[in-house]
Amino acid sequence: MTRTTTAWRETDAMTANSEDAAISWRGVKLRHERFTFGPIDCDIPKGMVTAVVGPNGSGKSTLFRSLLGLEPIREGETEVLGTKLSGGRDDAYKGKIGFLAENPHQYENGLTADEKAEFASLVYASWDWDRYRKLMRHFDVDGGVKLSKLSKGMRRKAELSVAMAHDPELLLLDEPSSGLDPFAWRTMLEQLQRYMEPGDRTILIATHIIAEVQRLADYILFLNRGKVLGLYEKDRLLDEWRTIVLQASTNAAQADARTLQAAPGLQSFTEAGSGIYRLEVDDSEQAESYCRANGFQVLGVQRMELEDILSCLIRKEEAKR
Numbered sequence: 001m002t003r004t005t006t007a008w009r010e011t012d013a014m015t016a017n018s019e020d021a022a023i024s025w026r027g028v029k030l031r032h033e034r035f036t037f038g039p040i041d042c043d044i045p046k047g048m049v050t051a052v053v054g055p056n057g058s059g060k061s062t063l064f065r066s067l068l069g070l071e072p073i074r075e076g077e078t079e080v081l082g083t084k085l086s087g088g089r090d091d092a093y094k095g096k097i098g099f100l101a102e103n104p105h106q107y108e109n110g111l112t113a114d115e116k117a118e119f120a121s122l123v124y125a126s127w128d129w130d131r132y133r134k135l136m137r138h139f140d141v142d143g144g145v146k147l148s149k150l151s152k153g154m155r156r157k158a159e160l161s162v163a164m165a166h167d168p169e170l171l172l173l174d175e176p177s178s179g180l181d182p183f184a185w186r187t188m189l190e191q192l193q194r195y196m197e198p199g200d201r202t203i204l205i206a207t208h209i210i211a212e213v214q215r216l217a218d219y220i221l222f223l224n225r226g227k228v229l230g231l232y233e234k235d236r237l238l239d240e241w242r243t244i245v246l247q248a249s250t251n252a253a254q255a256d257a258r259t260l261q262a263a264p265g266l267q268s269f270t271e272a273g274s275g276i277y278r279l280e281v282d283d284s285e286q287a288e289s290y291c292r293a294n295g296f297q298v299l300g301v302q303r304m305e306l307e308d309i310l311s312c313l314i315r316k317e318e319a320k321r
């Protein structure tokens with residue numbers, strides 16, 4: 001799915017154009033006893049799907065919860081759908097959000113999906129029973145069964161139906177596909193794609209499923225240990241990040257490995273032995289020309305997978321620690 005706008009396409013800057021942002025963070029820090037998140041300065045573009053990707057414990061759920069006032073924000077300013085979060089005094093913006101938490105709420109175990117929907121219908125002014133029933137039908141879930149009696153995947157589908165039935169402006173999905181079988185997963189992707197069609201809705205989705213990022217996301221926000229590693233436009237990221245394998249040209253006396261360290265867009269540099277070098281770069285065309293001009297022969301160029309890009313960003317961040 002690609003819905004690009006020029007303002008966001010031209011840059012990877014994390015605070016490119018806050019007017020087009022569904023969420024903006026300025027110097028935001030969140031703290032638990034043994035975990036600090038941030039500072040985060042970043043804008044999540046409106047009308048787009050942004051995937052939040054990072055290892056376990058990197059702070060994805062913490063970030064989601066903070067948007068609903070469930071995590072104390074110690075420093076900085078968060079704005080969601082035009083509302084500055086101010087310690088829970090202005091809650092009206094929450095009516096425009098659909099939230100699927102990572103784990104089901106145990107206190108809802110005794111409710112059926114339809115009873116949970118009844119509660120939600122009282123909370124959300126734009127609640128649409130027709131929409132709820134259609135979603136439940138698409139997902140093939142019986143709304144009359146207690147949530148605790150549903151399988152994990154069934155419960156996920158019921159909760160996603162409730163989260164989407166008021167047609168929110170912003171959907172916050174914390175690992176929505178956890179427990180879904182491949183057919184249900186496809187139905188979920190279809191429903192999310194349909195939800196995005198009007199062009200003015202935004203999804204922020206935390207996921208470990210690379211296929212989900214590839215199929216859904218326009219942007220990717222990478223996190224590690226409570227730090228933001230970057231917000232990138234997905235297509236551009238996959239297009240431009242490459243692994244280049246090089247060897248000093250036999251007739252090039254000037255080939256000096258140290259020059260490789262200054263290659264344009266260099267993200268990582270590995271000496272593989274026998275005069276072979278492996279570069280990971282975010283601007284492959286320029287990097288290749290540079291390496292050739294400096295006496296290196298290009299043995300191979302390969303696109304990088306998202307996992308490789310994330311691990312490269314993590315290695316860079318860890319090297320600073």
Ligand SMILES: Nc1ncnc2c1ncn2[C@@H]1O[C@H](COP(=O)(O)OP(=O)(O)OP(=O)(O)O)[C@@H](O)[C@H]1O
Pocket residue numbers: 032033034035054055056057058059060061062063102
């Ligand atoms: N209520 C809490 N009190 C104290 N520490 C917490 C609390 N909630 C989360 N943490 C800690 O904050 C860190 C980030 O947790 P979080 O759940 O946000 O990560 P995550 O990226 O969503 O992880 P996962 O991919 O495993 O779901 C972890 O170190 C976790 O132990």
